[in-house]
Amino acid sequence: MNKWILELAPEKKRHCRSGGSIVEYTLEQKEQAVISLCSRSKPAKEVAAEHGATRETLYKWKRQLLKEERVHLMNKNKSDKSKDTSSIKEEVLELRTVKDDLSLQVSELQKEVHRLKIERDIYEKAAEVIKKDQGINIQTLTNREKVIIINALRESYQLKELLEVMHMAKSSYCYQVIAINTDKYTNLKTKVKDVFEESSSRYGYRRIHSVIRTLGTTVSEKVIRRIMKEENLLVPYIKRKKYSSYKGEISPEVENIINRDFHADKPNDKWLTDLTEFHIPAGKIYLSPIIDCFDGLPVSWTIGTSPMQNLLTQCLMKLFYHLVKAKNLSYILTIPKKTLCRSF
Secondary structure, eight states, rough: OOOHHHHHHHGOOOSSSSOOOSOOOOOOHHHHHHHHHHHOOOOOHHHHHHTSHHHHHHHHHHHOOOOOOOHHHHTEEEEEHHHHHHHHHHHHHHHHHHHHHHHHHHHHHHHHHHHHHHHHHHHHHHHHHHHOOTTOOOOGHHHHHHHHHHHHTTSSSSSSHHHHHOOOOOOHHHHHHHHHHHTTHHHHHHHHHHHHHHHHTTTHHHHHHHHHHHOOOOOOHHHHHHHHHHHHOOOOOOOOOOOOOOOOOSSOOOOSTTOOOOSSSSTTTTTTEEEEEEETTTTTEEEEEEEETTTTOOEEEESSSOOOOOHHHHHHHHHHHHHTTTTTTTHHSSSOOOHHHHHH
């Protein structure tokens, strides 16, 4: 029945897949089917139908036939595989070397960033603590200033890192710390206090300096003055009042006739006067002019070496003389005496 079906209608042949392969194929048929499968230009299902098998059976034959060849190839290419393994090992070693170099560069960059951060904080703390901002240089700082900055940054960084950035030896740091915490003028302060108390708080820093030198201690006057300022050793004294010749108003206030109205419609209607001081190589001189508000020109003036009332009196008399000479005597006689007193 199977032979008749294969002869008459091979494409409609159906195989039972549950009980395994019913038709037995020779080795040559299997090889030919596998070759057709590997060199196919159409789907594997159509190739399987041409050889009277299923798609799964073709792939099963392929695995069975190629397994033996793979074993032979592995035995033949064993030396090639060892060569590939050695090349892979070399590549791995090169990659590890590159990785180590990159890790070293990263660690160096991290150290450099940390160092730059320390330097930035040092500059900021220098501007804050020792009041240095313009043109600050770590190399030009004194050891005392360096110690002050280091102590201000001890909570944020290690002492070893700060000393390395500040270019300072640890022995110098320890010496400066002891010097800062120790006051070398302790005994001198005691002597200054004793001398000040023995003088009943009357001696100033010059007199105390003289007494200290007499006792055999050589010290500067500036040090004595600074110690007295720190210890609040002040000599009590009565402050003199500044001299002032002003005794207050001794006469009633004069009525303000002008009231800042400096306009005049005719000559000799409003006169103004003032006293001006000039400095010359020979000394001081004083000018007392009389200005007419009509045209702003001086109608009379006097010059003297002292600001006395005679300057104004002489200026006024000269003005009267010119007016009399110009035959304006009648005008002068009409000026009230009270008005003249207010004006001058």
